[in-house]
Amino acid sequence: xxxxxxxxxxxxxxxxxxxxxxxxxxxxxxxxxxxxxxxxxxxxxxxxxxxxxxxxxxxxxxxxxxxxxxxxxxxxxxxxxxxxxxxxxxxxxxxxxxxxxxxxxxxxxxxxxxxxxxxxxxxxxxxxxxxxxxxxxxxxxxxxxxxxxxxxxxxxxxxxxxxxxxxxxxxxxxxxxxxxxxxxxxxxxxxxxxxxxxxxxxxxxxxxxxxxxxxxxxxxxxxxxxxxxxxxxxxxxxxxxxxxxxxxxxxxxxxxxxxxxxxxxxxxxxxxxxxxxxxxx
Numbered sequence: 001x002x003x004x005x006x007x008x009x010x011x012x013x014x015x016x017x018x019x020x021x022x023x024x025x026x027x028x029x030x031x032x033x034x035x036x037x038x039x040x041x042x043x044x045x046x047x048x049x050x051x052x053x054x055x056x057x058x059x060x061x062x063x064x065x066x067x068x069x070x071x072x073x074x075x076x077x078x079x080x081x082x083x084x085x086x087x088x089x090x091x092x093x094x095x096x097x098x099x100x101x102x103x104x105x106x107x108x109x110x111x112x113x114x115x116x117x118x119x120x121x122x123x124x125x126x127x128x129x130x131x132x133x134x135x136x137x138x139x140x141x142x143x144x145x146x147x148x149x150x151x152x153x154x155x156x157x158x159x160x161x162x163x164x165x166x167x168x169x170x171x172x173x174x175x176x177x178x179x180x181x182x183x184x185x186x187x188x189x190x191x192x193x194x195x196x197x198x199x200x201x202x203x204x205x206x207x208x209x210x211x212x213x214x215x216x217x218x219x220x221x222x223x224x225x226x227x228x229x230x231x232x233x234x235x236x237x238x239x240x241x242x243x244x245x246x247x248x249x250x251x252x253x254x255x256x257x258x259x260x261x262x263x264x265x266x267x268x269x270x271x272x273x274x275x276x277x278x279x280x281x
Contacts (some may be wrong), residue, residue, distance in 0.1 A: 036134030068100030109177030152233030
């Protein structure tokens with residue numbers, strides 16, 4: 001009996017091997033996040049010390065101190081958290097002439113974290129105080145950030161299904177306080193769409209892009225660019241093939257190698273099967 005794989009069977013086998021070779025790795029969002037600050041001072045001292053901890057080590061912590069009436073800013077400072085998320089700053093109160101409670105605000109990034117504490121100052125001297133504000137969640141563990149500082153921005157991959165009307169891009173950046181701008185250009189260089197996304201505290205960002213419509217009529221490679229500023233380290237691009245308003249996935253290097261091995265294996269099995277049925281004399 002002659003053994004022969006049909007074209008359909010071969011395609012199914014290749015598809016099965018290719019699908020087995022592809023895995024999707026998804027990382028959970030940062031499990032616990034927040035910031036805490038503690039202001040301490042001795043009675044009759046001219047110094048207030050503020051210590052704290054943050055889960056975001058990518059951006060500096062900015063301090064703003066306002067007088068009791070809230071009309072004037074009496075001090076500004078900025079510190080960089082260490083690798084464990086700890087930071088500390090001191091304020092001299094000798095020139096703070098208004099008596100009452102001063103507001104010390106600690107802020108990180110654009111809307112990432114913002115906390116405030118009140119400290120009392122009379123006659124240019126502090127009262128004894130130790131006050132804490134915190135949004136840290138239970139179970140916080142330092143050094144959980146996935147992207148190293150000064151590593152720049154990267155587009156890691158794009159996820160899509162053949163014939164789908166959308167695709168998702170994944171990327172990383174070490175500047176979580178800056179928005180990531182996504183721009184997509186058609187094969188002829190025309191700008192198709194622009195979007196803006198925010199990175200999570202662990203430096204990851206995603207964006208789902210819907211294709212189709214009059215701006216997606218041209219077939220070919222569409223360039224997806226993500227950037228945060230003019231620094232070339234914070235700009236990256238990938239290419240997505242669009243055909244008739246739908247996504248056409250391309251095999252990666254590993255998938256292509258597995259596909260080649262699958263084809264060779266099928267040919268070898270087919271040839272061996274043919275040889276096994278040749279009568280021997």
